[in-house]
Amino acid sequence: MPELPEVETLARGLRQSVLGRRILSVTLGKTDFIDDPAALEQHLPGRQITAVERYGKFMLLRLKPPAGAGTNGSVPSGETNGDGASASLLVHLGMTGHLSPHPAAQPCEKHTHACFLLDDGRELRYNDARRFGRMAYLAGEALEEELRGFGADPLEVSAQQFVARIRARRARVKALLLDQGVLRGVGNIYADESLWRAKIHPARLGAHLTRKQAEALHHALRAILEKAIVMRGSSISDFLDAEGEPGEYQRRHRAYGREGKRCYRCGAPIRRAIVAGRSSYFCPRCQPAPRGSALTLPLSKRRSKQRKMRPA
């Protein structure tokens, strides 16, 4: 599942391979994950990819309109509104999204739902089996409005800002880390990894963390994200970078996905529990549960769930 390090890895790859290319045409398959499919087909052809950025877990392809096609002749790098230079293709990879260039002659793999023919004979393809991803063409004000409401980038936020944000909230710290309005880009893997490193239980309330603990969490999160980027992200099941290569950081995981295996620090078996509605992996010894928490129970919470028909 692509989180900040995976999307950053992808952005760096695409910067190498598709930056400066012009989009000649658009072919769409299933479109239920695209905000306004017609807008893509109408506005993308002719545009040049002038920047590849990461915004939280989003890929942002900045698109310059075709020369002379706009109402105003040139004016480069302007903040021209409407159909102008600030237009972007926003892509969220969801869980199973892939975005990478292929030779246009190569047959499309199953679940390829968007193809952007480039001016060098290749095709930038979006493939997403589950279509939990999202794609949108956004320009000007609409783009700004979309990006507003996201929290700070975890690699840029200062310790002071981070500590203040976390300690101001009574939600569980795991939920806060996952909340894209608090921090943009953190998902389940890096939330659990940073909590393990900082020795903080995921069910602790943000407001109950000491200043030192919140600072430790900030430091751990940053260090882990930076290391994960160097190792080109985590490939649990199917993350692949722009060249189709898996990352390496999954080898470094200390908590995520390690239920029942020994904690690298103390040897206690890593436990899994549902916190903030998500599977959460933690060391019950290194990461003491908050007082009164029932969340340290058995490994799996097998609850009989007969959910066949519901009475009208």
Next chain:
DNA sequence: CTTACGGCCTGGGTGC
């Protein structure tokens, strides 16, 4: 207002 929780979308993997 803030927080918690269940359901929904989809299909690959798993276990029987």
Next chain:
DNA sequence: TGCACCCAGGCCGTAA
């Protein structure tokens, strides 16, 4: 070989 079930991230509606 088939098939029911689980699970994932984000989002939304509802309840406390």
